Amino acid sequence: MDQPIIRLTGVCKSYGDNEVVKDLNLEIMPGEFLTILGPSGCGKTTTLRMIAGFEEVTKGQVFLAGVDVADKKPYERDVNTVFQNYALFPHMNVFKNVAFGLVEQRIPKAEIKERVQAALKLVRLEGMDNRMPSQMSGGQKQRVAIARALVLKPKVLLLDEPLGALDLKLRKQMQHELKHLQQELGITFVYVTHDQEEALTMSDRIAVMNAGVMEQLGAPEQIYNHPATRFVADFIGESNIMEAYVDSITESGIKCVMEFGDFTIRRGDYADEEMLYICVRPENLRFTAEPVAGFNLFGKIKEHIFMGSICKTIVKLPNDQEVFRTAPPSDGLLPMDSVVHLSWRPTECSILRTKEEQIYNVIESSVEMEGFDARQIL
Amino acid sequence: MRGKFSNAGERILAAIRKFLALIVMVGPTGFWLVLFVFVPLVFVVVISFMQRGDYGVEAGFSLQGYLSVFSALYGKTIGKSLLLALETTALCLLFGYPFAYCMTKAPKKMVSFLVLLIMMPFWVNSVIRIYAWRTLINDNGYLNMLLEALGLNTIHLMRTNGAILLGMVYELLPFAVLPLYNSLEKIDPSLLEAASDLGAKRHRPFLRVVLPLTMPGVFASTIQTFIPCLGLYYICNMMGGGTDLYIGQVIERQFLSEAHNWPFGSALSIILIVLTIVMMKQYTRIGSLEDMA
């Protein structure tokens, strides 16, 4: 098996009393597209900056290709960064911007010219050599920034919300281009974003961070379908999250009770009276006029919201909590104010323990899918 | 272990390097300010409490400098100087504010050229410009020629207090206009539209929106005209009659001419310093120092 190209072990970062990154362990493989996803202030950019060398690590170690880089300055590290607002040098034209790093390496002029042209071709900016950054659109500046970093042939490219300043359409287009570029070049990408859709589309693996802690690490499908914590369930996509207690454990399964009803889940390693979060994606939640076996949950239809390709139906539960389902509008709508029964396929819900969320993280990042599955009901 | 040790060593080295860089960069500024601003100002304070001597000052404590400052004779000088500064400031604001306002209404492309035009007179030294005014306001000068041609009475301006006021306004008007222009230019035009949208009519948007928003600029202009006016002794020398003196002239004479009374000159300077500090303190409540320079 390959050696990880980046390895963070027990990395902490604090500013005074403010702990921004807490005990982060992460291994990134060569050629991987890894996204660090999280809300603003979760420590994702700080993590990236520690890898690049702009921030010192308070505790723990950063390894690049197996070497501890604690004493290495940013210019001694074999990684390059694409900055959030591009950070193009305003006094240099496109050619000089891209050539900047090559000039630092004292590469002969002819070779610089050749490599800059190749890099500009890669990002489809041929012939723009003499443009100044101020004469370019956001998307073009972005490409220059990428070419400037790639021209040095780094082992790892760090991207800090590179598409944040672009409009939606351009962002979508650039997402595809970046993904293709990464596959074509086979370079490791570490990509920081707060946009969950961006993360899901582009990444091989996603590390979800919240308040300085990595909550879950896994493939996009895994993160979406089997969120490990309440935060991940809430942050990635939309979720209906309900609280329930373990009532009784029987042969056929575990009976869970809520304030206003009950349902049965498959057996698992749960204690009596333990509180659980039941997390059901809106596309998996079903509303039926008739009760479904194993479920004793109901509510009243409050609103239908037409959203184009889908329709959102909101149901109010007896405890005033609102849950919703999304489905194609053609599916037929139950009348307003009618009482409906709630259910879901056992495979299509995640059950999260409330107390030990953090423990699952650790298990989850080291245990295979089977181990992960054990916590899911069927 | 060895790795750890070299790590700690390198960190200390890095800290030393950072400290040296700080000293090299900020050190000269700090050194210069301390040696040539703070220390000389301490000299002023100390000498103001010393005895008068043949060469300006002699060792020994004395309040004579301050006693002279508060005597009836120099009380009148100070009062007169403050009045002149007040008149100068009022005139500069009166002429400068509408001028700055007009500048903001000029086409965008022209504005930077107009600002440049205000600055350009500084490129000719002010002594020769003030001297040229003497040619203009002489009893037989061009000003009176113009008045005669218009069939008006000629005026005697040269070597009067009026001539000093003219010189001061001339010298300080650009300093008054620039802060006013800067504060006027910052106002978002949509605020005026909002004001008229909310029912403010005619000059009301100006009175209720523009004027309050430009108060920091007005105050900055006031400081930039009022304080220098007290010190511009050479304008008083060149334009005035030389019979009764202003505070700047009195201070100058304690050092450059016959009087040689350093403690008295220093005590007078302390008054200017206190006045400056009080005005700056007031100003920092409503505006930022950056806008002054």
Next chain:
Amino acid sequence: MADIDAKIQAKKRRNRLLFNSAAITYGSLIYLFLYLPILIVILFSFNTSRMNLTFQGFTFDWWGSMFSNRTLLESFYNSIIVAGASTILSVIIGTLGAVGMYKFEFKLKSVLSNSLYIPIAIPEIVFGISLLMFFSSLHVQTGMVTMIIAHVTFSMPFVLITVRARIAGHDRALEEAAKDLGAGESHTFFRVTLPCIMPGIISGGMLALTLSLDDVIISAFTNGPDAKTLPIKILELSRRGVPPDAYALSTLMIIGTVVIMLSSQLVQNRMLKKRGEETVSP
């Protein structure tokens, strides 16, 4: 309805026209006021009469004779030397200070930052006498050196503040980008930071040059018997009457300064325009 609308429109247009013509007239009068003495200086440098009272006739004599007026020329050279040296020194010290204050956090930063406004705010005469007493107490003979020191003291804070304002708008990510691309500390400074703040340095330098050339009061207290600048010399001459060759020399200086200032402005604006920033005035 339409009729009333049209009337209102016409009234508005008339008002705007009225305002514009009033504004232009008023503005021109103020500019005339500011430039009148300068026109007099230029005009009288061609005056046949030695007395600067009225224009008697046209002559180039003074433009020739000023080159043989040794004391005047000497003071002119002194002005250039003092202005040049103090500008260079204050640009170096001020730029270093501004960059240092931007790069580092240190205890006395806010004290230092506020102290910069002392030499700016305090009346020049106070500043002048404090330096006079300081130098003479230390038995330092006043002359060119003391004048240069004094000029650096009042112009350096202006340079620092101008450069600092430029750096404030500077994106720190640019330095990180340079380091990320392999540039060490010094290369980052010379290839990225310095070019980025160059417009600020140029305008700071021009400000220092202007202040130094124009200074009267502080030079009056720090000059020496054999070291006087042009303004000081003219101030001395003004008691008996300024000779027209001083006017000719001043006119020459006007032309010189205008050329220097405008070309520096041009260089600066070209730099800014290339970077797509708004152009500025000094």
